[in-house]
Amino acid sequence: MTLNTTNYRYQRNYQGPVRAVIFDWAGTLVDYGSFAPTQVLIDAFAGFEVTVSLDEARIPMGLAKWDHIQALGKQSGVAQRWQQRYGRAMSDADVDALYAAFLPLQIERVAAYSDLIPGTLAVLAQLKARDIAIGSCSGYPRVVMDKLLAHAASQGLTVAHAVATDDLKAGGRPGPWMALANLIELGIGDVRACVKVDDTLPGIEEGLAAGMWTVGLSLSGNENGLTLAEMDQLSADQTAARRNAAANRLARAGAHYVIDSIADLPAVIDLIEARMAQGDRP
Structure with a gap:
């Protein structure tokens, strides 16, 4: 049947x-x-003496912030500036350090935006x-x-x-x-x-x-x-x-x-x- x-x-x-x-x-x-997410990311990178533009910061928007930082570090312009400043590509340990700097700034400023x-x-x-x-x-x-x-x-x-x-x-x-x-x-x-x-x-x-x-x-x-x-x-x-x-x-x-x-x-x-x-x- x-x-x-x-x-x-x-x-x-x-x-x-x-x-x-x-x-x-x-x-x-x-x-x-x-x-709130983009400007604070720019400021976090500035603390590491690497310039990120607002347009660059917006490209990975929507991702989790650790992933956002990692994606920024892989963008050609940002990657080149990081290489020039530190003599190497951005590592996951660098992403951890940037995220640790970013997080308190984001907590402090999110309401203002x-x-x-x-x-x-x-x-x-x-x-x-x-x-x-x-x-x-x-x-x-x-x-x-x-x-x-x-x-x-x-x-x-x-x-x-x-x-x-x-x-x-x-x-x-x-x-x-x-x-x-x-x-x-x-x-x-x-x-x-x-x-x-x-x-x-x-x-x-x-x-x-x-x-x-x-x-x-x-x-x-x-x-x-x-x-x-x-x-x-x-x-x-x-x-x-x-x-x-x-x-x-x-x-x-x-x-x-x-x-x-x-x-x-x-x-x-x-x-x-x-x-x-x-x-x-x-």
């Missing part, structure tokens, strides 16, 4: 509503332009009103995340769960583990009902690896890298050019949608729910 197992497979399409949104932090919920991105509180309120759970994860280690969570709460921002990059043995981005750990804590049973929102390329890769819908942020985060005040000085054409350049990079990383900032997210949630109602999946 042949048994038809079609009804037992997990290939059925999810056609319900969005159940959870998993947010990044810097450049997504707080810190317009994502300066982490004002809420405009629209954050209103959008989170809308999501909660729709019974959408709010999770989050970051490239920050736990000691920095705890400082950031306290500062965010003082501004009225709380989330149901937050995962730091050193909370899990499996590691951080671009792997799916931090995003998936949120779903376990939030009790969400289908990854296809979830949306990952991030301003970095590894963050988009994380959401895709977890099987989620992904939304990239073109203007508020790392791929644009300007403050709100700097954005206000741009012409419409300049803004459009920066938006398009950032959006293209995020799209190439696989983002299903790209928006300017979190303020534009509710309309995308509507689009995703309409697609799922038709049987689409990430």
Whole structure:
């Protein structure tokens, strides 16, 4: 006898509503332009008499900070300057020393950079009103995340769960583990009902690896890298050019949608729910 197992497979399409949104932090919920991680990394390298530009510091953004430092040390320009200063390539021991210098600076300064991105509180309120759970994860280690969570709460921002990059043995981005750990804590049973929102390329890769819908942020985060005040000085054409350049990079990383900032997210949630109602999946 042949048994038809079609009804037992997990290939059925999810056609319900969005159940959870998993947010990044810097450049997504707080810190317009994502300066807390990048500027502190620049300062840490300066303490070792090696210059790193802001553009260079932004390239590995989204990775765990130890991995971020290691990736910086492998970039051609930074690697050349390190070689000139020390007569050798950067080693893992050097990464350890840089990380040890970076961490207290990051703890000390993270709050100073982490004002809420405009629209954050209103959008989170809308999501909660729709019974959408709010999770989050970051490239920050736990000691920095705890400082950031306290500062965010003082501004009225709380989330149901937050995962730091050193909370899990499996590691951080671009792997799916931090995003998936949120779903376990939030009790969400289908990854296809979830949306990952991030301003970095590894963050988009994380959401895709977890099987989620992904939304990239073109203007508020790392791929644009300007403050709100700097954005206000741009012409419409300049803004459009920066938006398009950032959006293209995020799209190439696989983002299903790209928006300017979190303020534009509710309309995308509507689009995703309409697609799922038709049987689409990430």
